Amino acid sequence: MDEVSTTPSGLRGRVTSRDGTRIAYERYGDGPAVVLVSGALGTAAGERALAGLLARRFSVVAYDRRGRGGSGDTGPYAVEREIEDLAAVVGRTGSGTALHGAGTGGALVLAAVAAGLSTGPVSVYEPSCSAEAAARWRQVAALPAEGRRAAAVELFLADPVVPAEPRPGVAELGHTLAYDLAVLGAGTAAERGLGRVHARVLVVDGGASPAGTRAAARALTEALPRARHRTLTGQTHEVAPHVLAPVLEEFLTEDRETVGVGVGQ
Secondary structure (H helix, E strand, O other), rough: OOOOOEOOOOOEEEEEEOOOOOOEEEOOOOOOOEEEEEOOOOHHHHHHHHOOOOOOOEEEEEEOOOOOOOOOOOOOHHHHHHHHHHHHHHHHOOOEEEEEEEEEHHHHHHHHHOOOOOOOOOEEEEOOOOOOHHHHHHHHOOHHHOOOHHHHHEEEEHOOOOOOOOOOOOOHHOOOHHHHHHOOOOOOOOOOOOOOOOOOEEEEEEEOOHHHHHHHHHHHHOOOOHHHHEEEEOOOOOOHHHHHHHHHHHHHHHHHHHHHHOOOO
């Protein structure tokens, strides 16, 4: 059974994934359910600004991916286990839950839907990267295995494609960069099964992001059966929540029947 507590900012609890790993989540608001999936080095706490804006119309759930925040980290790691984690969260929120993933969180969302996870509409923000960025990521992800978690995070944040500000405790998450690299995977869109993603998908990128990132977003849109693309003027990989929120709200309310029901109690 979930361990649930109420805080001034919302509700916190845990669900159990298929392999027994406990996955921590936060929930805000009431209405149709939306699950937020964070990218590299992200946690549920980092999604609070966006969740708060969307909570005016939705039940918004943000969770700590395995190895982060309040979630467990049962080994060995496999992308399939992360998909099961997301499925456990969606099992809590109900049929037709909408999903939004940022960065590698978006890649995880698409992998889960391609693997058969049933959801409502899906939105992703810059879930792909260029070949050059992927090569650099492989170098970064190898450092934690050498006991250099902090060095991995420092090098990752120094990448101009990821202009993120250092956050307290983020060095402890260095080992999860290898998880994100695994989620990104390799191969063509057909090999990744994107042709099996039949949900409505909105692919979003930032107008101030590198050309390679934007090209990857357009290529992803073309590979998905029911996707469209949108660029947010002036935004980078670290998109401003107040800019992104109305775009997601508009997309998710186009067909309210496909968005789903609120989170169960």
